[in-house]
Amino acid sequence: MTYPPSLIQLIAALKKFPGVGKKSAERFAFKMLSWSEKDIKDFIKSIENVKSKLDFCSNCGALVETGSCPFCENMKRDTSLLCVVSSAKDIFSLEEVRLFNGVYHVLGALLSPLDHQFEEKLQLDHLIHRIKSLGVKEVILALDSTLEGDATALFIKSSLRDFDVRISRLALGLPLGSTLDFVDEGTLSRAFSGRSSF
C-alpha cells in the first residue's frame, strides 16, 4: 500500500530541506496532516511573508529586510576589513559575537566537487572587485573547519596572492568547555601546534 499521490508530492517537497531524508519527510508530512486549518494557514502565510519581505543584498549577499543593506550602506562599518562567509546565516552568528565592525562577503557556497560546487560557484571575480573598490586591508576567512571550508580557504588564498591584503582565518583549537579526552585528534593537534604563550 503506497501513500496517496498528494502525500507523496508533499513528502518530495519536504525532502528539499537540508538533512531531511525520506523517513523524516514522511514524519513531517503526517505531522502536518494533524495540524489545524489555522496552523496550515499561518505556516503558508509565514512562508509567503518571508519571500516577499526578505532578500539578499546584491552586493555583499547579506540578508536584507527593508531594501537597504545594514552593512553596505552603514557608514560606520570599517570597509578595510572584509569577512568572507559561506552563507548569509553565518553573518548573524558573527554579529552576535560583537567583535567585528567590518563588512561581509557571502560566497553562497563552499568548494565541494562531489556536490557539484566548483570554483565558478564562488564568483571570486566579484570578491576581487570588492576588495579593490573598498580598499580592503584584511580578508578574514570565516569558513567552516571542514574539508570543504579548508579547500575553499586555500583556493581563495591562492587567488588573492597577487593582492596586497592580509588574509586571516578563524583560530582552530579546543571549543570552550571541552575536555581533552572528548576532543578529536585533529582538533587536539591543531590546538597544540597553535598554542599561545600564557
Add this chain to the structure above:
Amino acid sequence: MTYPPSLIQLIAALKKFPGVGKKSAERFAFKMLSWSEKDIKDFIKSIENVKSKLDFCSNCGALVETGSCPFCENMKRDTSLLCVVSSAKDIFSLEEVRLFNGVYHVLGALLSPLDHQFEEKLQLDHLIHRIKSLGVKEVILALDSTLEGDATALFIKSSLRDFDVRISRLALGLPLGSTLDFVDEGTLSRAFSGRSSF
C-alpha cells in the same frame, strides 16, 4: 543582531515539525530563502493539496483519500482481527508487510504523562465500542517497543480484561541482520527469554 521578524515567524512555524529544534528550523528557513518562486509555489500547493484531499476515517482513524475508508468499507477485511496502532502512518508500514487482513484502530497517541498524553487521549471507549460492535476475537497491539508503547499496551490490556478477546503484541527480539555484539542488553534479554524451538 537578531533575525528579521518575518524570518523569526517562519522559524517558529518550522519548529512544529517533529524532532526539529531551533538550529534545524533556522537551517530550513535559510534554505527556503534560496528556493525559487516556483519552488515556493509548488511547496505551498502541495501543502494545500494534502489538506484538501486527505482526511482521517472518523471510525478507525486511517488516512482516507476519496471519502471512503479502504479498511472500514472493505468487505473482504476480517473484522474479527483488530490491529491497534498509535498513528495512521503505521498502517502503511504494516500493509507493506502483507500479513494482516483485519481492520485497524488508530489511537492517535501513546501514554506519555511528561508530554501531557494521559489516558483520556487514547479514547478507549471508542476502541471498546468497536471491539463489541465488530465482534472482534483478537486485538493485536502493534505499538512502539518504547516506554510509552509498553505503558499504553499494559493500560489497554488491563482495560480489556473483562472482554472475551485474545490480546497479542508484536514479537520482541533481534532485528533482522543484526549482530549480537551490537544489540542492546534489553533487546537481547527479550530475544533470549522469547526464544522459540528450531
